[in-house]
Amino acid sequence: MMRDTASLLIEALPYIRQFSGKTIVIKYGGHAMKDEALKESFAKDVVLMKYIGIHPVVVHGGGPQIGRMLERVGKKSDFRAGMRVTDEDTMDVVEMVLAGKVNKEIVALINRHGGRAIGLSGKDGQLIEARKMHLYRYQGDDQPPEIIDIGLVGEVRRINVEILKVLEQSRVIPVIAPVGVGPDGETYNINADLVAGSVASALNAEKLLLMTDVPGVLDGAGQLISSMTVAEAADLMQDETLKGGMIPKVQCAIDAVQAGVRKVAIVDGRIPHSVLLELFTDSGIGTEIVGRRPRRDEGERTRG
Numbered sequence: 001m002m003r004d005t006a007s008l009l010i011e012a013l014p015y016i017r018q019f020s021g022k023t024i025v026i027k028y029g030g031h032a033m034k035d036e037a038l039k040e041s042f043a044k045d046v047v048l049m050k051y052i053g054i055h056p057v058v059v060h061g062g063g064p065q066i067g068r069m070l071e072r073v074g075k076k077s078d079f080r081a082g083m084r085v086t087d088e089d090t091m092d093v094v095e096m097v098l099a100g101k102v103n104k105e106i107v108a109l110i111n112r113h114g115g116r117a118i119g120l121s122g123k124d125g126q127l128i129e130a131r132k133m134h135l136y137r138y139q140g141d142d143q144p145p146e147i148i149d150i151g152l153v154g155e156v157r158r159i160n161v162e163i164l165k166v167l168e169q170s171r172v173i174p175v176i177a178p179v180g181v182g183p184d185g186e187t188y189n190i191n192a193d194l195v196a197g198s199v200a201s202a203l204n205a206e207k208l209l210l211m212t213d214v215p216g217v218l219d220g221a222g223q224l225i226s227s228m229t230v231a232e233a234a235d236l237m238q239d240e241t242l243k244g245g246m247i248p249k250v251q252c253a254i255d256a257v258q259a260g261v262r263k264v265a266i267v268d269g270r271i272p273h274s275v276l277l278e279l280f281t282d283s284g285i286g287t288e289i290v291g292r293r294p295r296r297d298e299g300e301r302t303r304g
C-alpha cells in the first residue's frame with residue numbers, strides 16, 4: 001500500500017535522530033547510474049542527508065562507463081574474480097573515466113541539487129594508499145597456488161582520513177573515485193566496493209550502503225534475503241549461491257562489520273530514492289548485514 005508523505009515522515013523521525021551526526025558511506029555503483037531521473041533522486045537523497053545533520057561520504061564505481069570507453073578505443077574488458085585486468089593503457093582509461101568524467105558528473109549533480117560536493121581520487125591528500133593485488137588459484141592440497149597477475153589492480157593498504165574528517169565538520173560532501181596510489185607513486189585501479197568498505201571502516205561509519213542493480217542478496221531460490229548476520233553471510237560465501245560481483249560485495253560487507261561498521265546494506269539502486277527508503281523506513285529495502293541479530297527489547301528495528 002502507498003504511504004502518504006506525512007506517515008513516511010513520522011516513520012523517518014527516529015532514524016533521523018539515530019543517524020544525526022553519524023557518518024554513512026554510500027557506494028554508488030556504475031550499474032545504479034542508469035538514467036537521469038535515478039541520478040537526480042540519488043543526488044537529492046545525499047543533499048537531504050547532509051542538510052539534516054548526517055555526514056554522507058560517496059564512493060563511486062563506473063565499471064560499465066570504463067567498459068564503454070575501452071570499447072571506443074578498441075580494447076576489450078577482461079575480468080578475473082570480479083576484477084578488471086588492468087595494463088598501463090587500461091589504467092589510463094580507468095583513471096580518466098573514474099577521476100575525470102564520472103567523479104565530476106556526480107559532483108556537478110549533487111551541486112545542482114543544492115549540495116556542496118568535492119571530488120577526490122585516492123591521490124588527493126594521499127587518501128587511498130594501495131598496493132598491488134595478487135590473485136591466487138587453488139591447485140590442490142599438494143601444489144602451491146597459482147599466482148594470477150591482473151596488472152595494476154590494487155588493494156587498499158591504508159585510508160588517510162584527515163581530509164574526510166575536516167570535510168565532516170563543513171557543508172562539503174566528499175565524492176571519492178576508487179583510484180589508489182602506491183608507495184612509489186604508482187596508480188592502482190581498485191574495486192569500488194573494496195574502497196567503500198575500507199573508507200567506512202576507517203571512519204568507523206554507522207552504516208555502509210552498497211547500491212547495485214539487483215534487489216539485494218538473493219538465496220538459492222532467487223528470494224531476497226532481508227537480513228543476515230556476518231556468520232550467515234560467511235556460510236553463504238561457502239556455497240554456490242553468490243556469483244561474480246556479489247562475492248567481493250558480500251566479503252566487503254563482512255569485513256566492514258567485523259571492523260566496527262554497525263550495519264551494511266546491499267540495496268537496489270534502480271529504485272528511486274533507494275538511499276532514503278533504506279535508511280528511514282522500518283522495513284528498509286535490500287539486504288542488511290549485521291554483527292548479530294538485535295533482540296526485540298533493544299529497541300532496534302528487526303527485519304527479515
Ligand SMILES: Nc1ncnc2c1ncn2[C@@H]1O[C@H](COP(=O)(O)OP(=O)(O)O)[C@@H](O)[C@H]1O
Binds near residue numbers: 032063213243244
Ligand atoms: N546470490 C546473488 N544475489 C544477487 N546478485 C547476485 C548473486 N550472485 C551473483 N549476483 C550478481 O551480482 C551482481 C552485482 O554485482 P556487480 O555486478 O559487481 O554490481 P555493481 O557493479 O553494482 O557493484 C548482480 O547484478 C548479479 O548479477
Ligand SMILES: CC(=O)N[C@@H](CCC(=O)OP(=O)(O)O)C(=O)O
Binds near residue numbers: 028083190191193
Ligand atoms: C579492479 C576493478 O575491477 N576496478 C573497477 C573499478 C570501478 C568499479 O568498481 O565500478 P562498479 O562499482 O561500477 O563495478 C573497474 O575497473 O571496473
